[in-house]
Amino acid sequence: MTAEAPTATTVSHGRLIPVTVHFDDLDALGLLHNARYPLMVERAWTELWNEYGVRFDGDWAAAGDACNAVRELRIGYEAPVTRPGTYAVHLWLERLGTTGLTYGFRFCSADGTRTYAQGARVLVRLDPVTMRPTPWTETFRAAGRALLRPAD
Known part of the structure; x- marks a missing residue:
């Protein structure tokens, strides 16, 4: 990429990922x-999540917190993106439960000032053997707490 990566200070909560x-x-x-x-x-x-060591390398049993499934996805489109280039995705957690979480996102300009689309997605952590919900690890929860959007 030729453009500078946005800094975390550009948004009040969560992270901007180019x-x-x-x-x-x-x-x-x-x-x-x-x-x-x-x-x-x-x-x-x-x-x-790779920055926090959460990744899937092909082995569900070893995946830990990366063994999860989407329960719901909602997205609204607000303005068209009409050209190639560098943009950003603003990410944050809305809710961090025992076995599930809801994250919010915005597809936005590289500096985070213009929103093109926004939405939310619900994930559930799964046990790799039973494929039933299972609790997030404390390591994952600690990382997640840093991404929680402050209460209004």
Whole structure:
């Protein structure tokens, strides 16, 4: 990337993770395809959790907190992205429960000032053997608490 990464001071809570929109992410009208937004949000979350050592390397039993599934995804599109370049995904946690969490996100300008889409996603941590909900580890919860949005 040629642009500087946004700093954490750009947003009041959570983190800004730089993402790149490529020419082939645009649809026939020259707009960022609606299906690309959740994909870029997923990539940003993967990058963020990798910083905390949470990753999936192909072994569900060893995945720990990375063994989770999406329960719900909601997204609203507010303004079209009309060109390739550097943008950001603003990520934060809305709720951190025992076995689940809800995170909020915004697809935004690289500096976080303009919002193109926003939404929320609910995840549930799963036991790799039973595929039933199981509690997040304390290490994960500590990292998650740092990402919680302050109460209004």
